[in-house]
Amino acid sequence: MKLDNKIALVTGASRGIGKAIAKILCENGAFVYLAARDAEKLSVTAKEINPSGTKTKVIPTNITSNTSVGELFSKIKAEEKSLDIVVNAAGIAPAVAAEDLTYQDWKNVLNTNLNSVFSICQSALEGMKAKGGGKIINIASILGSMASPGLTAYCTSKSGVIMLSKQLAVEWAHYNVNVNAIAPGYISTDMTKSLRNDNTLNQKLLARAPLCRWGKPEDVAKVALFLASDDSDYVTGAVIPVDGGMSASLM
Ligand SMILES: NC(=O)c1ccc[n+]([C@@H]2O[C@H](COP(=O)([O-])OP(=O)(O)OC[C@H]3O[C@@H](n4cnc5c(N)ncnc54)[C@H](OP(=O)(O)O)[C@@H]3O)[C@@H](O)[C@H]2O)c1
Known part of the structure; x- marks a missing residue:
C-alpha cells in the first residue's frame, strides 16, 4: 500500500476532516496517532477507523498548550517512533464581528489555528530530519485568502497557515x-452545521460553488493522501483548493 511502514500524526482527528484524513491514511497502510482534546470521542473514532486497534493510537492533546504538545511528542518518542507524516487539521471557527471580538477570543483562535501549527511542525522536524524526510500537510481554508464577515480571527489565522506552509516548505x-497546505471550501462537518441549517445562507453558498454541492470530508482526505504519499514528492509549498471551484469564480 501507498503508506506501508509510515507513521502519521493527525490533529483534529476525532471528527470531520481530521477523522476522514486519519481514516484514509490508515486504510493506505500508515500507523496513525490521533490527537484532539476529547479522549472519549477520539477512542470511538479510533475504533471506527481501525476496529482491531493495531494501526491507531489515541493521544488526547490540547494543541494550544505547549505542555500538552510536548507530552504528545514525548509519548511518540517513548514508543521509539518518529513521524513521516503530520497533518494539522484541528481548528475552530467562532463567528464574532470584529468590533465585538475580545482580545482573549482573538488569541484563542490564533493559538488554535496558527500558533499550534508552528509548534507541531517544529516539534516533528527533528524526527523527520533523522529519517531523511517527511510530509507535512496543513489544513488552511479558502478563507485564508478571502475575507468573510464575522471571521476576522479565523481568516487571519488561515492566511497565516498558508504563509507558514510556504515558508517552511522553502526552509x-x-x-x-x-x-503543503490544503484550502478547503465549505465542507459538511460539525463546524459548518449552522450554515447548512440556515436555508438562505445554504442556498447562497451552493450558488457560489460551481460544482454546486457541499464538500465531503473525504474530498479533502483524498488530496491529503496524495500529499502524504510518494506521488507528491516534487510538490512543496503548494496550496491546493478543495472547494468545488468556489475560489475560481466570482459569481
Ligand atoms: N468544515 C469546513 O468547511 C472547513 C473549511 C475550510 C477549512 N476547514 C478547516 O479544517 C479543519 C477541520 O475542520 P472540521 O470542519 O473538520 O472541524 P470540526 O468538525 O469542528 O473538528 C475540529 C477538530 O479539531 C479539534 N480541536 C479543536 N480545538 C482543539 C484543540 N485546542 N486541541 C486539539 N484539538 C482541537 C476537535 O476536537 P476536540 O474539540 O475534541 O478538541 C475536532 O477533532 C480546521 O482547521 C478547519 O478550520 C474546515
Missing part, C-alpha cells in the same frame, strides 16, 4: 521535508 526543502 525545510533541503531536509527533504515537503510542506
Whole structure:
C-alpha cells in the first residue's frame, strides 16, 4: 500500500476532516496517532477507523498548550517512533464581528489555528530530519485568502497557515521535508452545521460553488493522501483548493 511502514500524526482527528484524513491514511497502510482534546470521542473514532486497534493510537492533546504538545511528542518518542507524516487539521471557527471580538477570543483562535501549527511542525522536524524526510500537510481554508464577515480571527489565522506552509516548505526543502497546505471550501462537518441549517445562507453558498454541492470530508482526505504519499514528492509549498471551484469564480 501507498503508506506501508509510515507513521502519521493527525490533529483534529476525532471528527470531520481530521477523522476522514486519519481514516484514509490508515486504510493506505500508515500507523496513525490521533490527537484532539476529547479522549472519549477520539477512542470511538479510533475504533471506527481501525476496529482491531493495531494501526491507531489515541493521544488526547490540547494543541494550544505547549505542555500538552510536548507530552504528545514525548509519548511518540517513548514508543521509539518518529513521524513521516503530520497533518494539522484541528481548528475552530467562532463567528464574532470584529468590533465585538475580545482580545482573549482573538488569541484563542490564533493559538488554535496558527500558533499550534508552528509548534507541531517544529516539534516533528527533528524526527523527520533523522529519517531523511517527511510530509507535512496543513489544513488552511479558502478563507485564508478571502475575507468573510464575522471571521476576522479565523481568516487571519488561515492566511497565516498558508504563509507558514510556504515558508517552511522553502526552509525545510533541503531536509527533504515537503510542506503543503490544503484550502478547503465549505465542507459538511460539525463546524459548518449552522450554515447548512440556515436555508438562505445554504442556498447562497451552493450558488457560489460551481460544482454546486457541499464538500465531503473525504474530498479533502483524498488530496491529503496524495500529499502524504510518494506521488507528491516534487510538490512543496503548494496550496491546493478543495472547494468545488468556489475560489475560481466570482459569481
Ligand atoms: N468544515 C469546513 O468547511 C472547513 C473549511 C475550510 C477549512 N476547514 C478547516 O479544517 C479543519 C477541520 O475542520 P472540521 O470542519 O473538520 O472541524 P470540526 O468538525 O469542528 O473538528 C475540529 C477538530 O479539531 C479539534 N480541536 C479543536 N480545538 C482543539 C484543540 N485546542 N486541541 C486539539 N484539538 C482541537 C476537535 O476536537 P476536540 O474539540 O475534541 O478538541 C475536532 O477533532 C480546521 O482547521 C478547519 O478550520 C474546515
